[in-house]
Amino acid sequence: MNARPMNRLLKPATSSDPANSSGHPHRGQRPFGLFCLLLLAALVAYAPALNGELLWDDDGHVSHALLQSSSGLARIWVEPGATQQYYPLLHSAFWLEHQLWGDSTLGYHLVNVLWHTLSACLFAAILRRLAIPGALFAAFVFTLHPVCVESVAWITEQKNTLSTLFALTAAWTWLRFEQDRNPKRYVFATLWFIAALLSKTVTATLPAALLVIAWWQRGRLSWRNEVRFLLPWFVLGVIAGLGTIWVEKTHIGASGDEFTLNAIERTLLAGRVVWFYFAKLIWPTDLAFFYPRWEIDAQSVGQWLFLVATVGALALALGWSRRDRAPLAAGLLFGGMLVPVLGFVNVYPFIFSYVADHFQYLACLPMIAFLSAAAEKGFKRFALPSWCGRAAAAAVILVLGCLTWRQSHMYRDIFALYETTLARNPTSWVAHLNLGVALDDAGQPAEALPHLQRALELKPDFPETLNSLGGVLNQLNRPADAKAVLEKALQLQPRFVSAHSNLGVALIGLRQTDDALAAFQRAIEIDPAYVSARINYGWALANSGRTTEALAQFEEVRRQHPDNADAEFKTALTYAMAGRLAESTRHFRRAADLDPNHPEIRHMWGMALLQQGLIDEAALRFEETLALSPGHRGATDALNRIRRFHVR
Numbered sequence: 071m072n073a074r075p076m077n078r079l080l081k082p083a084t085s086s087d088p089a090n091s092s093g094h095p096h097r098g099q100r101p102f103g104l105f106c107l108l109l110l111a112a113l114v115a116y117a118p119a120l121n122g123e124l125l126w127d128d129d130g131h132v133s134h135a136l137l138q139s140s141s142g143l144a145r146i147w148v149e150p151g152a153t154q155q156y157y158p159l160l161h162s163a164f165w166l167e168h169q170l171w172g173d174s175t176l177g178y179h180l181v182n183v184l185w186h187t188l189s190a191c192l193f194a195a196i197l198r199r200l201a202i203p204g205a206l207f208a209a210f211v212f213t214l215h216p217v218c219v220e221s222v223a224w225i226t227e228q229k230n231t232l233s234t235l236f237a238l239t240a241a242w243t244w245l246r247f248e249q250d251r252n253p254k255r256y257v258f259a260t261l262w263f264i265a266a267l268l269s270k271t272v273t274a275t276l277p278a279a280l281l282v283i284a285w286w287q288r289g290r291l292s293w294r295n296e297v298r299f300l301l302p303w304f305v306l307g308v309i310a311g312l313g314t315i316w317v318e319k320t321h322i323g324a325s326g327d328e329f330t331l332n333a334i335e336r337t338l339l340a341g342r343v344v345w346f347y348f349a350k351l352i353w354p355t356d357l358a359f360f361y362p363r364w365e366i367d368a369q370s371v372g373q374w375l376f377l378v379a380t381v382g383a384l385a386l387a388l389g390w391s392r393r394d395r396a397p398l399a400a401g402l403l404f405g406g407m408l409v410p411v412l413g414f415v416n417v418y419p420f421i422f423s424y425v426a427d428h429f430q431y432l433a434c435l436p437m438i439a440f441l442s443a444a445a446e447k448g449f450k451r452f453a454l455p456s457w458c459g460r461a462a463a464a465a466v467i468l469v470l471g472c473l474t475w476r477q478s479h480m481y482r483d484i485f486a487l488y489e490t491t492l493a494r495n496p497t498s499w500v501a502h503l504n505l506g507v508a509l510d511d512a513g514q515p516a517e518a519l520p521h522l523q524r525a526l527e528l529k530p531d532f533p534e535t536l537n538s539l540g541g542v543l544n545q546l547n548r549p550a551d552a553k554a555v556l557e558k559a560l561q562l563q564p565r566f567v568s569a570h571s572n573l574g575v576a577l578i579g580l581r582q583t584d585d586a587l588a589a590f591q592r593a594i595e596i597d598p599a600y601v602s603a604r605i606n607y608g609w610a611l612a613n614s615g616r617t618t619e620a621l622a623q624f625e626e627v628r629r630q631h632p633d634n635a636d637a638e639f640k641t642a643l644t645y646a647m648a649g650r651l652a653e654s655t656r657h658f659r660r661a662a663d664l665d666p667n668h669p670e671i672r673h674m675w676g677m678a679l680l681q682q683g684l685i686d687e688a689a690l691r692f693e694e695t696l697a698l699s700p701g702h703r704g705a706t707d708a709l710n711r712i713r714r715f716h717v718r
Contacts, residue, residue, distance in 0.1 A: 111213055116222060124225065131161070132225060163232060178225045204445065211470060218474075224428070229269055240262035240266060247259055275406055277307060281300060282403050324420070341379070342424075351437055484505075502524045505521045506542070556573040565596050635661050654678050669699035673695040673702060673704050692705040
């Protein structure tokens with residue numbers, strides 16, 4: 071028997087413990103009532119984000135067109151690289167959700183809230199099974215803490231909410247197995263753990279966490295009772311983790327000069343990261359989608375202080391563990407669950423920042439449990455009236471809920487996301503880049519330009535920024551400037567398909583047609599499926615009088631993408647340029663059906679009709695153009711000519 075005294079902070083609940091009024095850690099509870107309360111609180115707190123649009127990276131997770139069929143579901147499982155990361159269970163969930171509600175974002179947001187709430191319920195159940203006081207309070211804190219907003223309000227991070235749900239289910243099942251040693255429970259616990267790994271491999275830390283919990287409970291570890299059963303889990307976690315590291319490096323791009331930290335620098339980084347997350351958990355202010363990226367300098371005395379503080383805190387907790395193992399256990403669990411994102415292995419987001427709120431979604435659970443239990447112990451130690459504890463808990467929950475509600479607003483749309491981020495972190499080059507791209511996509515290239523220029527100032531020689539800047543300069547009729555930055559992008563990244571295509575557009579603007587055709591051809595050689603390059607190539611051919619070749623390019627696009635309005639529009643224009651006006655009309659009509667809000671399609675359609683003498687129909691197209699774009703010069707002039715010389 072363990073001779074050490076019983077853990078005083080995380081003591082067994084008694085009949086007077088408000089965390090467990092039944093006097094037994096597993097009876098007298100109403101899990102459905104708790105779920106309803108937590109779900110209601112979450113829905114209110116996350117209401118501003120529930121109808122939020124697709125944000126950065128969401129299109130890489132919500133099933134795209136090539137994966138929406140049953141064969142696409144099979145590819146998710148058998149073809150690494152078909153999805154951004156090899157998380158087949160996560161992407162199967164996205165596949166199923168797309169079958170249910172298509173592109174409606176409300177469904178995805180509600181599912182995220184549901185998984186988050188279920189995880190909070192499981193969190194409370196696990197704390198009660200472990201006889202840790204303050205379980206209900208801890209569940210509410212986790213549900214409403216603003217550091218969780220990034221994981222819950224961002225569709226992409228369903229990988230967090232789903233994998234955490236599976237991990238907690240595995241932990242719950244494991245704890246029940248520890249109690250009765252039923253082999254079926256062990257099998258089910260293992261299957262839940264595998265499900266967690268197939269949703270996000272950060273959950274590979276779970277077996278180590280279970281060993282820490284076992285040590286906290288009993289003061290020792292047993293090969294027979296714990297280690298040998300969890301050893302297969304460690305093997306599974308290592309395999310999954312190595313697979314993720316390989317994908318991050320080879321498919322996503324977590325390699326290169328941005329990741330060249332030596333062992334000392336990585337250790338310094340880890341010390342700082344731990345304290346950053348702890349601080350945000352205690353005082354969740356100025357939460358940002360992109361935080362500043364620190365410069366790690368082993369020569370800086372200040373940066374060593376974080377590591378010294380970490381070692382000091384662990385040493386104090388170790389010394390205190392003879393009286394109370396809880397502080398050391400909480401620290402080990404918190405730091406251990408953060409290991410995948412401490413900087414010892416490369417993950418692509420480190421190119422923007424070494425920290426992100428969603429990195430601590432799973433790791434915050436043990437620290438919330440510890441702090442909640444400590445708060446309850448503190449109130450009891452000072453013998454304060456019970457209503458004081460309830461009032462304080464209610465106040466904390468209310469404040470956290472308000473902060474989460476406010477934080478959720480930034481996830482309404484891409485502009486709110488990046489504008490809020492830049493207000494809190496003005497030097498975020500990636501926020502400037504992404505906001506510039508968003509403004510460009512919204513048809514505001516002039517507004518996009520300063521953001522892209524600022525992004526380039528903050529991070530020179532980044533190919534994505536150079537390419538986006540070149541595209542905007544093309545739209546602003548500055549082809550010479552565009553050519554210069556696009557050539558620089560291609561020097562840095564020679565197989566950059568979009569940059570080749572944009573360079574072709576710039577060369578067209580400079581009347582260097584042969585060079586432009588070569589640029590488009592190079593883009594198609596690198597990626598034959600790149601639609602924009604093929605359409606640009608076809609349009610350049612059309613303007614060179616090579617009508618047959620141009621139509622062949624457009625036909626290839628329309629064959630692979632029947633709903634591509636631009637291919638239909640360019641086909642119609644090519645026929646019209648060749649004098650085949652009757653043939654152009656059919657494609658103008660199809661283009662207008664595919665993109666009913668594009669005024670130029672209707673304007674050019676009207677011009678083709680006018681050349682065929684179809685005056686009334688042409689006038690109708692010009693009127694439709696003006697309805698979409700009041701003051702459209704071409705449509706206005708055409709209508710004036712019709713009214714002046716023709717009687718309708």
